[in-house]
Amino acid sequence: MFKDDIYAQSNSSIIAGLGKRVREYRMKAQLTQEELAAKAGISVLTLKKFENAKTANINMQSFLAILRALQQLECVGNILPELPVPPSVLRQYQEKTPKRIRHGK
Numbered sequence: 001m002f003k004d005d006i007y008a009q010s011n012s013s014i015i016a017g018l019g020k021r022v023r024e025y026r027m028k029a030q031l032t033q034e035e036l037a038a039k040a041g042i043s044v045l046t047l048k049k050f051e052n053a054k055t056a057n058i059n060m061q062s063f064l065a066i067l068r069a070l071q072q073l074e075c076v077g078n079i080l081p082e083l084p085v086p087p088s089v090l091r092q093y094q095e096k097t098p099k100r101i102r103h104g105k
Contacts, residue, residue, distance in 0.1 A: 016053035018063075023051040025070045039069035 006014065026036050033051070037044040042062045049055040050066075067073045 012053075012056040015050075015056055015058065019050040019053050019058075022047075022066055022070070025072060026051075029070060036066065036069055040065040042066070 009017075026033070029036075031039070033047050034044055037047045040047070040062070042065055046055075046058070046062055047066070050058050050062075064073070064076070067076065
């Protein structure tokens with residue numbers, strides 16, 4: 001799904017691909033749409049529309065609920081990983097941190 005140039009794809013196309021992927025995970029978990037919708041706390045219609053690319057929009061609450069129900073929530077951290085701390089910032093922090101603290105007499 002995302003092997004092609006993702007920037008050339010429309011948002012709707014990416015969402016459709018995510019819906020297809022959710023369907024694959026649901027089937028692998030041997031869950032019906034009704035079961036997954038119930039576990040996620042969303043309507044069956046919302047799940048069906050998402051899986052079948054009948055909607056170009058799914059709210060974030062529903063999407064996260066689906067991932068949680070499929071036990072795939074850890075992938076959210078990979079969507080926008082933490083930025084590494086640039087070496088210049090690290091140096092500034094190290095320079096500001098005292099090497100030794102003296103206590104007065």
